[in-house]
Amino acid sequence: MADLPKSIQINEEGPREGFQFEKGPIATARKIELVDALSRTGLKQIQVCSFVPPKNVPGMADADEVVKGFTPAPGVCYTALWLNEKGLQRALAASRLEVRGSIALTASETFLKRNQNRTLRGNIDAQRRIIEMYKQNNVPVERGSVMAAFGCNFEGDIPVSRVLDLAQNVMDLAAEYGLQIKVFSLADTMAWATPGAVKRLVGAMRDRFPVLRLALHLHDTRGMGIANAYAGLEMGVDIFDSSVAGLGGCPFAAHKSAAGNVCSEDLVFMCEEMGIDTGVDLDRLIDAARLAEDIVGHPLPGSVMRGGSLRALRGHIRAAA
């Protein structure tokens, strides 16, 4: 276990993942309530919403109101997602958000067409347009990513070599514009990864791009989320996207049922119990997870919010002794 990081950074994506996926409608005030609850947990980065066309994702129609409504906590970075120039302009107009660019390619053309109506080549051109807009708006770009990096429900397994090639494309695009990528995210968008695949791909990325800090975005649709995160930790990965209570899922991934991101409080539980610092107060995060469940009005997949934290239990045991 020599490679386990001492601490990790968690990008909380519950509000964005969840409210784009839930059938809703969910009142704007309740979305704000969840963001405010998450702000009190010690999380350092919270993705608040996505700026996407309301006709595609009705649950994000009130994104601007959510951003205006929450109470920013000191030291917390609030982010949003966008997929095109229009979305970026909305994010830039919202002064409370930290707007950081990324160069994002996708390993499956079929998924890309469904998700963003682009070909692989068209997506590279689209990234050029977005990078130009980042430059015009002085938006820093230090992050690259490959979506569907482990497999695709429409195309099947994704070879490691294809992900490496796409990562090289990202690095080349960055170089073309004088940008330096520091963090690279591998997204298991459709939950094809197993711990073995995580180790293989992370290892190959490390070999090819030793200067990059790697991040994982892991969906839990097939129950592998926490195991995949553990495999990432063992490879020294120290940035994870996750979703409070396991909120969310991708509306374009052809899954019939909930397919949320790896659950934040389960991830925090595993890390803290293994001595890996997350900066998060697990019991407060569990409270936020229960709030999320109350807001969506149905059970969410998180486990620790039901099983309880061991820190709390140890406290009860000590008090009873």
Next chain:
Amino acid sequence: MADLPKSIQINEEGPREGFQFEKGPIATARKIELVDALSRTGLKQIQVCSFVPPKNVPGMADADEVVKGFTPAPGVCYTALWLNEKGLQRALAASRLEVRGSIALTASETFLKRNQNRTLRGNIDAQRRIIEMYKQNNVPVERGSVMAAFGCNFEGDIPVSRVLDLAQNVMDLAAEYGLQIKVFSLADTMAWATPGAVKRLVGAMRDRFPVLRLALHLHDTRGMGIANAYAGLEMGVDIFDSSVAGLGGCPFAAHKSAAGNVCSEDLVFMCEEMGIDTGVDLDRLIDAARLAEDIVGHPLPGSVMRGGSLRALRGHIRAAA
């Protein structure tokens, strides 16, 4: 990943874990239906029921009928659980079951008192009585185990040294009666384990008892089940208890909500995707998981039965190409 086993043995415990835990009543015919469905999956060992007092576990009152009713499949070993002499006699009377003894100690005295109304010392004496009965009935005893090996909801963390001492007690008891323990099971009865703890305890057991083949019994109450199984695989563990659809939970473990064993089809999915043979047809096991959900009448925690197997998906993708 050099230590991953080439194949694993799965002890399916869903019928026993589930039907002892569900509020019920569940019709005997439906319990039999699940056992028969599991018999068609390729699973080699299925724990059908437990022979425990009906006043303690009403869901097992029809254990004898279940054993009489199912259709044994060739090559499948059907087992049962018992905790005392009376239970063993019922198992011996049921000729369809393979009756194999084990020496089982528990790392938490508080839990032991609640679960079996015994002290640690009293439990060693009880094991002597059970071993004597095994010998009288020519029941082979090749298995040892420690329950609550990672932590206890009443006592807190369990030190590795205590588990090693208890394992030594088991080995001493075996030696006292001229028995040879071959398999040793570490049970995370109350879901305190993390992958790091699994590696630590399995490593310590291997160092101390290098001849033993180790098994893991992992509860998923805090969402760590599959990650813990992966950690076990990395340490070369090749026997796992698991529960179809994640059925079950221990009625004495002080959890308010479902606390099932690690989910069989999620475990099979992970193993098969990583090239570890389980002998199980995943799609048939998924069918059995859906049947289990139908039988209990509420959602069960398994993921792959919702997310779907990748083998099936790869077939659809190939067919569409």
